Amino acid sequence: MGLLPYFPLASGLLTGKYERAAALPTGSRLAKNPRHAQRFASERNWRIVGELAAFAARRGHTLLELAFSWLLRDSVVASVIAGATTEQQVERNARAAGWILSAEDLAEIDRITL
Numbered sequence: 765m766g767l768l769p770y771f772p773l774a775s776g777l778l779t780g781k782y783e784r785a786a787a788l789p790t791g792s793r794l795a796k797n798p799r800h801a802q803r804f805a806s807e808r809n810w811r812i813v814g815e816l817a818a819f820a821a822r823r824g825h826t827l828l829e830l831a832f833s834w835l836l837r838d839s840v841v842a843s844v845i846a847g848a849t850t851e852q853q854v855e856r857n858a859r860a861a862g863w864i865l866s867a868e869d870l871a872e873i874d875r876i877t878l
Contacts, residue, residue, distance in 0.1 A: 766842030769835050773846050777804045777813055778831040784810045815876045825863050832860035834873060 773779050775793045782788065782805070788795035794805060813827070820830040835844050844861070848854045865873070 765840075767838075767840045768842055769844060772835055772844045773828070773831055774809070775800045775804050777809060778816075778827055780817065780827045784814065812877055816873070819869075819872060819876060823863075823869075826856075826860075828856060829860045829863050830873075832857070833863040833865050834870075836861050837865055837870070 775797075776782060777794075781792065782794065788801065788805075794801040816830055817827045820827050825833075832844050832846075835841050846857050848857055
């Protein structure tokens with residue numbers, strides 16, 4: 765038995781595509797779907813995303829790499845299926861799973877997300 769995460773990148777919020785103080789990019793999932801925007805672009809989520817992005821950057825990684833690596837750390841996760849609209853996104857998604865998170869990393873992520 766395995767798990768396939770639903771919206772593993774929080775409709776793009778965990779890709780670094782969106783910025784708290786900027787308008788949603790035209791044509792993006794959150795711009796096209798206000799319901800998703802309300803669900804994912806909350807003040808709490810912006811805080812968490814900002815702290816997670818800083819956490820990843822301090823370790824020489826991207827927010828996308830952190831999201832994939834965190835999901836794949838658990839053996840119950842069979843795969844992470846994330847949509848892509850460009851070849852570059854497919855390549856980044858494929859490379860993203862290479863970061864193995866330490867116990868200290870996981871503890872810090874828990875502190876940030878609680």
